[in-house]
Amino acid sequence: MPGLSSDTIRQLSDLHPKPDIKFQYGTAGFRTVATVLDSVLFRVGILAGLRSKKLDGKTIGVMVTASHNPEEDNGVKLVDPRGEMLESSWEAHATTLSNASTTDDFIQVLETFVQTAKIDLSKPSRVVYARDTRPSGPALIAALEDGFKAIGVDAHDAGVTTTPILHYLVRAINTKGTPESYGEDSEEGYFLKLSEAYKKLVAGRATPEPLLLDCANGVGADAAKKLSKYLGDKLPIVLTNTAIGTPGALNNACGADYVKTSQKLPPSLSNLLKPGQRGCSLxxxxxxxxxxxxxxxxxxxxxxxxxxxxxxxxxxxxLVKGAGLEEHIKVGVVQTAYANGASTKYLADRLPVKCVPTGVKHLHHAAEHYDVGVYFEANGHGTVLFSPSTQEMLSQHQPSTPAQSTALNHLINLTQVINQTVGDALSDMLLVEVVLSHKSYSGIEWDSLYTDLPNRLVKVKVADRNIFRTEDAERRLVSPVGLQDKIEGLVRRYEGGRSFVRPSGTEDVVRVYAEAVLRPQADELAFRVAGLVYDETGGDPASRPREFI
Structure with missing residues (x-):
C-alpha cells in the first residue's frame, strides 16, 4: 500500500484478532462488552489517522467510553475537527473496517477504502484521545495506540477526562490562532472558559444554596471537583457518588440514566437532599x-x-428581545419523539419546535439551521448552538439603551459558558444555574412551567430489530406492515394517549414509549403496546412484557 507499511499494519493487526462478532458503528460509536472490543480499538486508531489525512492533517478526536452503560461495557467514538460527531458517511466505513474477519481481509478492505475515499497518504495525521474511568480503559487504549503506530499518527493522550472535554479539546486545537478560536487547548482552558463566563453572568447576584451533585462514580467526579475550585464561592457544590476506584460503582443505582429511567432519587442521596434543595446527576x-x-x-x-x-x-x-434583536435572531428548539407532549406544547406556544429522529447527530444538525438552536433529549443530553453569523452579530451590535447592553452582554457570555460542540453536563449545569439565578427560581418554580404527562418506557427483546422501520421522525412504524394501525387502535382508548415503537440502534430490542393523562393509563398503554410488539414479531420469551394486561 503506497504510503502505508502493510508489513507494520499486518504485524500489529495480528496482535488484535477479530472475534466472531458483528460490530456496528451507531449513534454512540461502537459500544458493547469491553472484552470483545480489542480489534475494534486497533482499527479505529487507523481510521482516525486516515480521517485526519483526508482532512489535510486536522486533528481528530477519539473517546473511549460507554457513557451511562454498566461498568463491564466500553466503547469508542470519533470526533471531527469542530468537535462534532463523525461525519455520517464515515460511520459505514468504520463498520466495514471493524468487521473484516482476518488481517488479510482487513488490509484488503483498508486498501480499497484508501483508494475509493481518495485519501492522500502523504498528508500528516493528528489525533487527540482520552478515556473515562472504566477498568477496561487502559487495555483498550493500548490497542488504539497500536492503531496509531500502524500508520504513524501524531497522537496526543489527553488522559482520563470527560467526553465533552475531549470534544472541546478537538475544536480548540483546530481553531487555535484563528478568528474562530474556541479557547485554550487544554483541560485548564476548558475550566477557565466556563467558570469565567459563569462568574460574569451571575455577578452581583445572591450566592445560591448549595447544589447537590451526583457524579455517578465516574470521570465527572474529578472534572466537577476541578470546576468547583475555579468557581469558588460563586456556586457552592456538594459532590456525591465520587467513588471512581470502587469496582462496580460506576452508574450503579446513581447517575443521570438511573434518575431518568427509574424516575426516582438515587438511594445514596436519600438522606442528603433536603426539601427545597436542588440536585442533579451526571x-x-x-x-x-x-x-x-x-x-x-x-x-x-x-x-x-x-x-x-x-x-x-x-x-x-x-434576552434576545431585551437586546433588541428579536427581528434578527430567531431561536428554535429541536426535540425527538421521546420529548414529553406537555413540553412540546409549552415550547410550541413560544417559539418554533422541530422533531427529528433519535440521536445526537440528528438533533445537532437540525439545531444548526436556527440562529440559536436549543436541543435537549429527554435523557438530559443537549446543548445550545449559536450560528457563526449570530455570534458575529452579537459582537458587532450597538445597543441603544443600558438594558439592551446588559442583555447583549449576557448573550455573549452565554456563548462562552455553553459547550457548543456537544452535550456537556457540567456546562449545562452552569447554564441552568445562570437561568435559575436570573429568574430567582427554585426547583418548584422551574417545575411549575408545565406539568409532564405521565409516561412509560418499555424495552422488548426481539429476534431481529432490523424488521422495524419507521418514518415521521421515528413516530410511526412502516414495517412490520399493519402493526402501526394496531398501535393506533390501542392509543385511541386512552385520554391524551400517545405511543410509538422504535428499534434500538445497537442491540436487538425495540423501545416502546407511551403517554396518557393518568399514570396508570400510561403504564397500561405502554405494556399493551409492548405485548402487541411481542405477539406480532416473535419476541424473546425471556423478555415477554410482564405487566401488560
Missing amino acids: DGDADRLMYFHLDERGQFRMLDGDKIAALVAAFIVE
Missing part, C-alpha cells in the same frame, strides 16, 4: 444532566432534558 462520562428536587411534601420531582430545554429556551428568547 452520567458516566458527564455528557448527560438530570436535575431534580423534593417538593413541599418531600416528594421526588424530576427535571429532565425537556424541562431544561423549556427553561433555557425561554430565557434566551427573553
Whole structure:
C-alpha cells in the first residue's frame, strides 16, 4: 500500500484478532462488552489517522467510553475537527473496517477504502484521545495506540477526562490562532472558559444554596471537583457518588440514566437532599444532566432534558428581545419523539419546535439551521448552538439603551459558558444555574412551567430489530406492515394517549414509549403496546412484557 507499511499494519493487526462478532458503528460509536472490543480499538486508531489525512492533517478526536452503560461495557467514538460527531458517511466505513474477519481481509478492505475515499497518504495525521474511568480503559487504549503506530499518527493522550472535554479539546486545537478560536487547548482552558463566563453572568447576584451533585462514580467526579475550585464561592457544590476506584460503582443505582429511567432519587442521596434543595446527576462520562428536587411534601420531582430545554429556551428568547434583536435572531428548539407532549406544547406556544429522529447527530444538525438552536433529549443530553453569523452579530451590535447592553452582554457570555460542540453536563449545569439565578427560581418554580404527562418506557427483546422501520421522525412504524394501525387502535382508548415503537440502534430490542393523562393509563398503554410488539414479531420469551394486561 503506497504510503502505508502493510508489513507494520499486518504485524500489529495480528496482535488484535477479530472475534466472531458483528460490530456496528451507531449513534454512540461502537459500544458493547469491553472484552470483545480489542480489534475494534486497533482499527479505529487507523481510521482516525486516515480521517485526519483526508482532512489535510486536522486533528481528530477519539473517546473511549460507554457513557451511562454498566461498568463491564466500553466503547469508542470519533470526533471531527469542530468537535462534532463523525461525519455520517464515515460511520459505514468504520463498520466495514471493524468487521473484516482476518488481517488479510482487513488490509484488503483498508486498501480499497484508501483508494475509493481518495485519501492522500502523504498528508500528516493528528489525533487527540482520552478515556473515562472504566477498568477496561487502559487495555483498550493500548490497542488504539497500536492503531496509531500502524500508520504513524501524531497522537496526543489527553488522559482520563470527560467526553465533552475531549470534544472541546478537538475544536480548540483546530481553531487555535484563528478568528474562530474556541479557547485554550487544554483541560485548564476548558475550566477557565466556563467558570469565567459563569462568574460574569451571575455577578452581583445572591450566592445560591448549595447544589447537590451526583457524579455517578465516574470521570465527572474529578472534572466537577476541578470546576468547583475555579468557581469558588460563586456556586457552592456538594459532590456525591465520587467513588471512581470502587469496582462496580460506576452508574450503579446513581447517575443521570438511573434518575431518568427509574424516575426516582438515587438511594445514596436519600438522606442528603433536603426539601427545597436542588440536585442533579451526571452520567458516566458527564455528557448527560438530570436535575431534580423534593417538593413541599418531600416528594421526588424530576427535571429532565425537556424541562431544561423549556427553561433555557425561554430565557434566551427573553434576552434576545431585551437586546433588541428579536427581528434578527430567531431561536428554535429541536426535540425527538421521546420529548414529553406537555413540553412540546409549552415550547410550541413560544417559539418554533422541530422533531427529528433519535440521536445526537440528528438533533445537532437540525439545531444548526436556527440562529440559536436549543436541543435537549429527554435523557438530559443537549446543548445550545449559536450560528457563526449570530455570534458575529452579537459582537458587532450597538445597543441603544443600558438594558439592551446588559442583555447583549449576557448573550455573549452565554456563548462562552455553553459547550457548543456537544452535550456537556457540567456546562449545562452552569447554564441552568445562570437561568435559575436570573429568574430567582427554585426547583418548584422551574417545575411549575408545565406539568409532564405521565409516561412509560418499555424495552422488548426481539429476534431481529432490523424488521422495524419507521418514518415521521421515528413516530410511526412502516414495517412490520399493519402493526402501526394496531398501535393506533390501542392509543385511541386512552385520554391524551400517545405511543410509538422504535428499534434500538445497537442491540436487538425495540423501545416502546407511551403517554396518557393518568399514570396508570400510561403504564397500561405502554405494556399493551409492548405485548402487541411481542405477539406480532416473535419476541424473546425471556423478555415477554410482564405487566401488560
